[in-house]
Amino acid sequence: MTTAAVGSPGSARRYLHSLWLLSARDLRVRYATSALGYLWSILDPLVMSAIYWFVFTQIFQRTVGHDPYIVFLITALLPWVWFNSAVSDFTRAFNKDARLVRSTAIPRSIWVNRIVLSKGVEFLCSLPVLVGFAIIAGAPVGWGLLWFPVAIILQTALLVGLGLLVAPLCVLYTDLERTTKLILRVLFYASPIIYSVGDLPGIFPQLAAFNPLSGIFTLYRVGFFPEVWDTLSVVVGAGMSLAFLGLGILVFRKLERPVLKEL
Numbered sequence: 001m002t003t004a005a006v007g008s009p010g011s012a013r014r015y016l017h018s019l020w021l022l023s024a025r026d027l028r029v030r031y032a033t034s035a036l037g038y039l040w041s042i043l044d045p046l047v048m049s050a051i052y053w054f055v056f057t058q059i060f061q062r063t064v065g066h067d068p069y070i071v072f073l074i075t076a077l078l079p080w081v082w083f084n085s086a087v088s089d090f091t092r093a094f095n096k097d098a099r100l101v102r103s104t105a106i107p108r109s110i111w112v113n114r115i116v117l118s119k120g121v122e123f124l125c126s127l128p129v130l131v132g133f134a135i136i137a138g139a140p141v142g143w144g145l146l147w148f149p150v151a152i153i154l155q156t157a158l159l160v161g162l163g164l165l166v167a168p169l170c171v172l173y174t175d176l177e178r179t180t181k182l183i184l185r186v187l188f189y190a191s192p193i194i195y196s197v198g199d200l201p202g203i204f205p206q207l208a209a210f211n212p213l214s215g216i217f218t219l220y221r222v223g224f225f226p227e228v229w230d231t232l233s234v235v236v237g238a239g240m241s242l243a244f245l246g247l248g249i250l251v252f253r254k255l256e257r258p259v260l261k262e263l
Contacts, residue, residue, distance in 0.1 A: 064195035068137035082123035112163035145223030164248030
């Protein structure tokens with residue numbers, strides 16, 4: 001990989017070019033030996049959606065979510081796959097390419113941001129699945145769909161912040177990799193994926209607002225299901241996403257030198 005002809009050393013142009021090259025490399029490696037290629041980016045959420053749709057509509061009497069339920073599921077499962085796969089990869093972001101991390105002059109945050117970008121590209125490539133099911137199921141589309149790109153921006157900010165926290169900490173404390181996997185399992189059910197915030201009883205909607213994914217998933221869904229709008233979740237989710245971004249930047253700057261020594 002060479003970036004000598006693009007931008008001056010330390011420039012934003014050089015950084016963005018290197019970020020794209022690393023992200024493109026990740027995508028090529030992921031699909032180079034795969035017969036199904038692009039289909040792998042949609043199979044996981046598609047299978048998960050089918051399972052939950054079958055369980056909650058054909059086996060049990062569903063009391064959560066909104067119709068068409070398959071669209072309700074996919075609008076949250078697609079961004080969840082982006083979130084889950086990115087956070088999982090953060091735990092190995094530096095150890096996986098330790099030699100390059102130590103030897104390159106590129107800011108080390110690029111090893112986090114390349115994961116966010118490559119997984120984000122996969123997320124965008126999976127959106128035709130949502131469009132297809134929305135058309136087939138006859139899901140109504142409203143002006144709330146304008147919140148969809150806002151959700152993408154907030155999720156990107158949240159992931160970058162979490163990556164700048166998780167990646168260096170997993171180098172310094174190796175047990176955090178397994179801990180992160182356990183947290184992700186719990187977070188799946190603690191996030192409004194198979195249900196909406198409004199389906200929760202008692203004080204749980206207020207508590208759920210402090211999970212930033214609650215507000216982000218609400219923004220993804222409101223274009224199809226305006227009744228899921230929850231101002232508290234959206235406002236708190238946006239604030240926490242930006243707060244995690246700021247915290248991640250501060251922690252990463254403090255831990256970058258100890259991480260390089262550990263590698």
